[in-house]
Amino acid sequence: MPLSADTRADFAHRTALALLDIHAVEVAGARPFILSSGVASPVYINVRKVISFPALREKLTGFATEVIDAEIGRDRIDAIAGAETAGIPFAAWIAAETGLPMQYVRKRAQGFGPEAHIEGVWQPGQRVLLVEDLTTDGASKLRFCEALRAAGLVVSDVFMVFQYDIFPETSAAMERSDIRLHALATWKDILHVAQVHDRFTPEERATIAAFLRDPLAWSAAHGGARGLDF
DSSP states (O other): OOOOHHHHHHHHHHHHHHHHHTTOEEEOOSSOEEOTTSOEESEEEOGGGGGGOHHHHHHHHHHHHHHHHHHTOGGGOSEEEEETTTHHHHHHHHHHHHTOOEEEEOSSOOSSSGGGGEESOOOTTOEEEEEEEEESSSHHHHHHHHHHHHTTOEEEEEEEEEEOOOOHHHHHHHHHTTOEEEEEEEHHHHHHHHHHTTOSOHHHHHHHHHHHHSHHHHHHHTTSOSSOOO
8 A cells, every 4th residue: 555645754754863863964074975986975874873773773664664565565575685784684674574585685796606696595586675774876776786687586676764865867877777766765854854953053054955956066076076987
């Protein structure tokens, strides 16, 4: 059954507030963060902190399961695949909650052949949901999906707790690869909740807003990447 817009918005609000509450949203000092994509950023989202908060991880797993059931359909998923490294605990919790088998997919192959990227038991043709903690530009998600497909698995959806959702290039790249992204919260939600709860200073809000308006221009001006590499 589809989730109502109000329920989806509530999940996003509560997820964003939780990330702020556990200080998973970190604002840079004098020097910006350099993300895995090479993009310079004044902020960093450390979703991995969730693993240390049992009540929060249980809540987010519940949200995740409802979103997965509504937007993908549990009957269309044969197994959950965690992306090394940060996606593995989230995949394990979702697999436990849904009763589905689990694998994990490596960043780098260990051994030879398509199966060198994957740990666990699987069969060619299995429909797999890739699970991650977050995505910035989505390039690493495409690589994980390519590894799963090379092993004969079927993957068309990726679930994560947080998506930056600020790069138009991401949507185009996902569409070309027939991949759909699903996230509990995005930067839009963080900004809204932070304003309501007065979580950033005016200077921090201004800097973050400037970055989000044109992240690649901000990155280039602060020593980071000028473009994305898919």
